[in-house]
Amino acid sequence: MDVRPEVLMIALGAALVTVVPRVLPLVVLARLALPPGLRAWLAWVPIAVLAALTAAELGLQQGELALKWRELVAVLPVLAIAALTRSLIGAVIAGVAAMALLRV
């Protein structure tokens, strides 16, 4: 089980370009007193990024629009459980169970 030299270089290079965007804002911005406007803007980022990622999971197949009916049906119990019980793990388990049933 060898590691080829080019894969080692890819791993190290990819690690570097991945860790910098992960670390830099946290280290720099956490030390600054951010202007209230920027903080108010940043507070919208989580909902926006979650909606974009969810939409991609539910509506995209290899970058193209796709009607993924199983994913769309299985998301209904997820949203219902999340809205009614506020339980994240409960909602996730409901989604996994729904998907398993839909694939039978």
Place this chain on the structure above:
Amino acid sequence: MTEGFAAGARAGLPVVLGYLSIGFAAGVVQRAAGLSVAEIALLSLVVYAGSAQFVAAGMIAAASPVAAVVLTVFFVNLRHLLLSAALAPALARVPAWKNALIGAQLTDETFVVAWSRVAGGGALSAAWMWGLNLAAYLAWAAATVAGAVLGEALGDSRRLGFDYALTAMFAALLALQIRAVPARGRALAVAIAAAGLALVLARVLPGNWFVIVATLVAATLGYALERWTSAPKS
């Protein structure tokens, strides 16, 4: 300290569940692309980024140049800039070196778990973040290696629906976030804008840029709506 660590690890349970399955699939895919088990373990441990590892495996299989693979991974993972920045105010009291370690293991999924704690009025500590991060990191590493070793023998792991765990988590967290925001109409508008933009932009922008651009535009929309509708208080 230890209590924070254990609580963080417990909060990471949905992420662990998702990573065990997606990681397994990632291990199978990377093995099928010709990577050795040692190479897969190396990528999981030092890069630790699901979508980037899927993309890299495909490019390595196609004998792409090292620089091209690294550049692609950079663009795929650039969205972490926004997540890291959004988390910064909640970790302002944590020393920089600890924030560096916390940030190094930041993922979409651990971010949303941490953020939902902030949105629910909880505080983030370094120990809590490490508990969350380490649980997710170990699950990812173990699952990708298991997928690489066992994948061919076990057949289709999608049967049990575990691959849907991360989608379910994104959707559930989105619902919880919208619920938690006092201005629910505004939150819904931001979510719909981001989702719509993502679906439209995915066809025209390369790689994962649609996530970044959709997030930037939709967050700006939320900020603008806030300014216009509640100008006196802001």
